[in-house]
Amino acid sequence: MRATLIYGPGDVRVEEAADPVIEQPTDAIVRVVLSCVCGGDLHSYRSWANGEPKRMGHEVIGAVEETGADVRLLKRGDLVLAPFTYQDGTCPFCRAGRSTSCVNGGYWSRFNGGQGELVRIPLADTSLFQLPVGEDSELLPSLLTLSDVYGTGFHAALKGGVTYGSRVTVIGDGAVGLLAVLSAKQLGAEQIILMGRHAARTELGRTFGATDIITERGAEGVSRVRELTGGLGTEIVLEAVGHMPASEQAIGAVRSDGTISRVGVPQYEQVPVGNASLFDRNITLTGGVAHVASYVKRLMPAILDGTVNPGLVFDRTINLDEMAEGYRAMDAREALKVLVRP
């Protein structure tokens, strides 16, 4: 099979790799039909320097190729979605809808890459989700967003406490930020202020439900949020970037006693949380790695009936031969999110 690897900053290669095989009786092997490049992959693309090349990709729709002896709910040929985690579905965290915290779960991308031809998925019965459509369905890109970006945007909104009438600021016009806008809209937000500078993206943000666009950054951007909110900021800020300037912008835009919900993978370990930043104003900091698998069945119906079209975040489609160009285009912000048809 062929697979995508990152060797170092900017160095993406597609190479032959050993086909995955069933290792545990609960495993399934999936032939990748559709994958994509994640904003999170760009962190590796920019800075990978661990010596060993790294297999890439953690968002997959595919056809079940082979199942272990204990897999009961899936059979060869089933079209399935693979969110970025595997989980047992039965531990206290899974039962509470917190799949990413599963005591027996993990990230299958640690030993696989979705940007390739085949993947092995552990605990297949509770980690793969059957799709009620065919391989040629137009809905496939939207369904693929359930593997990460849509569930991650939804997680931001849910942990942020968005509900009917909420006023929300979303920081970041990447795919996750835009789908945080969509999620906030679905949860009933009345005002959704999107902070982003890329016109085509913020325009898509408007399609998804943003009521106001702020192109300024930093202190100027914060002032604009305050102008739009009677000087107070919004009760909820969804931070979908992960860099320090976005974190500081979130602290500036949030109302006293409000909530910052982070889903951008932090490219920092420490942030200010003391008197001057969070404590004096009773700011809540929440968010984390999204419980995407727990959200699949909640979010899928509105995709199937056409209510939402999160697949609009994909603005380019490539095959495995074009992976290096796909990463380059996303890194250069020429492409918002790149679909991969192996």
Place this chain on the structure above:
Amino acid sequence: MRATLIYGPGDVRVEEAADPVIEQPTDAIVRVVLSCVCGGDLHSYRSWANGEPKRMGHEVIGAVEETGADVRLLKRGDLVLAPFTYQDGTCPFCRAGRSTSCVNGGYWSRFNGGQGELVRIPLADTSLFQLPVGEDSELLPSLLTLSDVYGTGFHAALKGGVTYGSRVTVIGDGAVGLLAVLSAKQLGAEQIILMGRHAARTELGRTFGATDIITERGAEGVSRVRELTGGLGTEIVLEAVGHMPASEQAIGAVRSDGTISRVGVPQYEQVPVGNASLFDRNITLTGGVAHVASYVKRLMPAILDGTVNPGLVFDRTINLDEMAEGYRAMDAREALKVLVRP
């Protein structure tokens, strides 16, 4: 009048100071009947080095001495409670029960000191609370805790999301930690694990509702919490210390997807909040300066009818002549919390 000042680390003096006067028509002057020393005061006691001496004390019960022309709800002689903030009672934050965020409010201890004979309280109608008892009431010490420590412990529990059946870890056996235990109990917590080393205090914690006491600190303390909670930690951790080791202990003791609610005034500005600490496990960090004034009327009835006795945190009473000794005893952890009868 006489007032307490801190000149530098360990240097507490009681000196003559100018009597406060009505400056705004909404001010009241209050003659202090009962005050106390706060754990927060000890931070100044240990490290004050700003050159200028600092007036101390922010917890007061007293008798109204004089009112400005626009004060309508109070009259000379009324016995009142003064929480540590003043507020207008009408801004969006006050209406939402978030008095500390009042857009016209502040800390009256910035220009007064409760550990003295007289204080000026701005916006008196909404910043002083009439007490339905006399100056000689046995309930006065318990009522005084509504000015800060009880409301602060309650804030920790409320922001932490404590409700019926909750399992909670409380870090810190100071007055705030112990009253966080009491508050968690009042809000319905089933298991309350108190982490503290001082036997007399943890025993009072049991009186207030603690079900388990852990005397170990650091990694060992965290292991003990996990032993008591099926290896998972508690969903809620109330951190009532404010130092980094307590913060790290909180991260260790909290369950994945759980909440750390902080009310110990942070003696740090940055803490780890990245992948390895909060983000990967979806930990929520909340808390801040308590909305004590908003809680007074909610918490007072159970004091008046004897359901709770938060005044048990006071284990020593002094007068103004003994202030230096009072600070020393609290700093040395010989006294849990010191009452001051000027």
